[in-house]
Amino acid sequence: EAGVAQSPRYKIIEKRQSVAFWCNPISGHATLYWYQQILGQGPKLLIQFQNNGVVDDSQLPKDRFSAERLKGVDSTLKIQPAKLEDSAVYLCASSSLRDRAVHEQYFGPGTRLTVT
Amino acid sequence: QKEVEQNSGPLSVPEGAIASLNCTYSDRVSQSFFWYRQYSGKSPELIMSIYSNGDKEDGRFTAQLNKASQYVSLLIRDSQPSDSATYLCAVNIPTGNQFYFGTGTSLTVIP
Numbered sequence: 001e002a003g004v005a006q007s008p009r010y011k012i013i014e015k016r017q018s019v020a021f022w023c024n025p026i027s028g029h030a031t032l033y034w035y036q037q038i039l040g041q042g043p044k045l046l047i048q049f050q051n052n053g054v055v056d057d058s059q060l061p062k063d064r065f066s067a068e069r070l071k072g073v074d075s076t077l078k079i080q081p082a083k084l085e086d087s088a089v090y091l092c093a094s095s096s097l098r099d100r101a102v103h104e105q106y107f108g109p110g111t112r113l114t115v116t
Numbered sequence: 117q118k119e120v121e122q123n124s125g126p127l128s129v130p131e132g133a134i135a136s137l138n139c140t141y142s143d144r145v146s147q148s149f150f151w152y153r154q155y156s157g158k159s160p161e162l163i164m165s166i167y168s169n170g171d172k173e174d175g176r177f178t179a180q181l182n183k184a185s186q187y188v189s190l191l192i193r194d195s196q197p198s199d200s201a202t203y204l205c206a207v208n209i210p211t212g213n214q215f216y217f218g219t220g221t222s223l224t225v226i227p
Contacts, residue, residue, distance in 0.1 A: 004189050005161050042204055042217035043160065091159055095213060103148055105206070107159040108187050114121075 002110030005035065006092050019081035021111045025073070025094030031055075032069055032076050033054045034104070035091040043091055078105060084116045089113070119143075122205050122218035135192040137221050139205030142186065148208035148214075149181055149188045154220065154227050155201045164190060193224045 007026040013019050025032050030051050035043035046065065048055040051072040060067070064083070069075040079086055089112050095105040118143040127135040129135045137151075138160050152160035166172045166179040166188065188207075192199055202220040209216070 033215070040219075042219045044217075047217070048212075048214065050213070056214060089159075095215075102217075103208050103210065104150070104162060104165055105208075105215055106162060107152075110159045 002085065004094050004106055005092075006094055006108035006111055008111055009109060010112050010114075012116065015084055015115050016081040018078065020079075020084055020089050021077045021092075021113075023075045023077070023092030023108060025075075025092070026096070026106060029094035029096045029106075030072070031095040031103070032075050033091075033093040033095070034067055036076070037089045037091055037110070039088075046077070047089075071073055079113075082113075084115050087113055087115045100101065120207055120216050120218040122203075122204055122221045123176065124219055125222040126224055127221055128224045128226055131195060131197060133195050133225075134216050135195045135199065135223055136205050136226070137190040137192075137205075139162075139188045139190075139218055140186055141188070141205075141207045141216070142180055143207070143209060143216075144183075144186065145211070146186075146207040147210050149179070150179075150206040150208070151179060151188075151190045152204040153199075153201045154204055158171060160204055192223075195223075197225045197227050200224050 013039040032049045034046045037043045049069040067077045089110045091110045093107045152170040154160045164179040180189045204220045205218040
């Protein structure tokens with residue numbers, strides 16, 4: 001079974017530029033998550049999709065970040081314009097329901113963003 | 117506010133010893149609990165999941181859950197230098213299928 005795919009793996013941009021990240025979840029996983037992880041911290045949820053609907057985007061800086069999951073499979077996360085503090089690793093994860101109480105979540109390799 | 121707390125460490129143990137990692141959580145509706153291992157520069161890797169009170173063993177890893185005390189732990193027996201990593205505790209809230217992470221405990225196994 002293929003894992004969560006993400007691209008690009010690394011990106012360097014200047015502040016005020018825009019950037020987009022792509023994620024393809026594990027086949028059949030209905031729930032997709034985007035996290036931001038700053039060095040030394042745990043992953044912070046940015047947005048969660050269930051199929052193609054948003055479940056939680058309460059911590060997404062909506063003035064500059066946007067995300068979509070068309071057709072309930074692939075997802076794109078965009079930052080426009082980028083700020084220095086957006087330098088972080090952006091992790092995509094997906095999860096499936098396996099009986100009612102179990103939701104195992106798997107991460108992709110992440111995209112390391114550096115804003116200069 | 118749903119909180120997951122871990123001792124950030126660093127925790128150092130000699131090779132062959134038992135490493136003990138601890139995690140507490142605040143939300144009593146949490147039902148599923150996970151440990152992830154994250155090597156420097158890599159993404160988190162799921163290594164253990166536990167859903168019921170008690171112990172769950174998988175090779176050198178044992179997860180322990182006590183829902184009454186809102187406490188979950190990970191024991192690593194016969195620690196190896198390759199176990200040196202940051203270990204993240206995560207809890208799952210079934211409503212909405214949401215995950216909450218601790219800040220991680222850095223483990224160093226000294227040869």
